[in-house]
Amino acid sequence: MITLEPPADGQTPVRALTIAGSDSGGGAGIQADMRTMALSGVHGCVAITAVTVQNSVGVTGIHEIPPETVAAQVRSVVTDIGVSAAKTGMLASAPIIDAVVAVCAELGIGGGGDIPLVVDPVCASMHGDPLLALDALDSVRQQLIPQATLVTPNLDEVRLITGIDVVDDGTQHKAAAALVELGARWALVKGGHLRSSDESPDLLYDGDRFHEFRTVRVPTGHDHGGGDTLASAITCALAHGFSMPEAVEYGKAWVHRCLQAAYPLGHGHGPVSPLWRLSGPDRALD
Numbered sequence: 172m173i174t175l176e177p178p179a180d181g182q183t184p185v186r187a188l189t190i191a192g193s194d195s196g197g198g199a200g201i202q203a204d205m206r207t208m209a210l211s212g213v214h215g216c217v218a219i220t221a222v223t224v225q226n227s228v229g230v231t232g233i234h235e236i237p238p239e240t241v242a243a244q245v246r247s248v249v250t251d252i253g254v255s256a257a258k259t260g261m262l263a264s265a266p267i268i269d270a271v272v273a274v275c276a277e278l279g280i281g282g283g284g285d286i287p288l289v290v291d292p293v294c295a296s297m298h299g300d301p302l303l304a305l306d307a308l309d310s311v312r313q314q315l316i317p318q319a320t321l322v323t324p325n326l327d328e329v330r331l332i333t334g335i336d337v338v339d340d341g342t343q344h345k346a347a348a349a350l351v352e353l354g355a356r357w358a359l360v361k362g363g364h365l366r367s368s369d370e371s372p373d374l375l376y377d378g379d380r381f382h383e384f385r386t387v388r389v390p391t392g393h394d395h396g397g398g399d400t401l402a403s404a405i406t407c408a409l410a411h412g413f414s415m416p417e418a419v420e421y422g423k424a425w426v427h428r429c430l431q432a433a434y435p436l437g438h439g440h441g442p443v444s445p446l447w448r449l450s451g452p453d454r455a456l457d
């Protein structure tokens with residue numbers, strides 16, 4: 172297993188960018204991304220796509236940021252601060268997807284560029300509340316996925332994007348192939364929603380080789396932000412220069428540990444937690 176070395180005092184850390192929505196409950200979205208990046212020793216930059224009114228029970232409001240402001244945030248940080256990897260989460264609408272894809276292509280993020288782009292094609296919250304306009308699915312298929320170095324859908328997103336209902340190993344392989352066929356360089360079909368299994372199997376494919384990542388299922392109802400946390404950890408490892416299979420192995424181990432540390436919050440689902448990183452003998456300030 173790889174390790175991500177934190178920077179020495181005063182040294183500029185590795186930088187990564189998240190292009191995603193804000194979760195006022197602090198469990199998912201930008202807030203989850205920034206927690207994982209900070210606790211992985213990576214400086215996280217942010218392009219906010221939407222402000223959600225959200226708590227542990229659900230999403231009751233969405234305020235979209237104008238597409239040109241989303242693109243301007245990306246351009247501003249990449250041309251000044253510089254990033255070694257980027258990820259997308261909630262993109263809300265077709266116009267925002269189009270703006271993000273255009274600015275990423277302009278700056279060499281994803282596609283044929285040098286900066287890897289991890290696309291978590293968020294369609295809905297875990298409570299079932301929509302986070303993407305239904306008419307944006309064509310943009311996801313035709314614009315966003317071809318720009319992705321890695322696309323990381325859960326099983327509901329796989330069904331919406333490819334029409335494939337993943338119920339077992341065979342359909343999971345078929346879905347990964349369909350996503351690569353749509354133009355992703357790599358596809359990771361997450362098995363967290365295969366609740367009949369004792370394991371949580373994720374399948375990675377690049378059009379040539381399949382790689383399986385399996386962990387024992389953690390018995391928790393508090394898994395809010397799990398997908399964002401996985402994609403962010405993978406993005407951090409890619410930003411450090413590791414290969415895709417190494418980065419996914421790291422991300423899978425990271426989210427597994429964060430699921431073990433997940434805690435209750437509010438009246439609904441609590442978040443996965445990277446705060447386990449703060450425990451240990453070196454944590455005192457003195």
Ligand SMILES: Nc1ncnc2c1ncn2[C@@H]1O[C@H](COP(=O)(O)OP(=O)(O)O)[C@@H](O)[C@H]1O
Nearest residue numbers: 325361362363364371387388389397398401426
């Ligand atoms: N109960 C669980 N135990 C162990 N791993 C899990 C569990 N639930 C999800 N995972 C893992 O967490 C990550 C996020 O998965 P998933 O729940 O499928 O996506 P999302 O959060 O986007 O809905 C994947 O690596 C998945 O295998």
Ligand SMILES: Cc1ncc(COP(=O)(O)O)c(N)n1
Nearest residue numbers: 192193199200296297395396
């Ligand atoms: C802003 C934002 N981004 C992503 C998610 C998905 O996370 P989850 O599937 O855990 O609800 C979310 N709920 N809110």
